[in-house]
Amino acid sequence: MTEAISFAVQAEFPITIVFSQRAGPSTGTPTYHEA
Secondary structure, three states, rough: HHHHHHHHHHHHOOOOOOOOOOOOOOOOOOOOOOO
């Protein structure tokens, strides 16, 4: 990931970096349970 960003910066590629986080508490367990 870091190497790809460094290459894009050096090559002057237009890139968009999005940092996203899931809403709600992090419980460490799956939030979807298949019945």
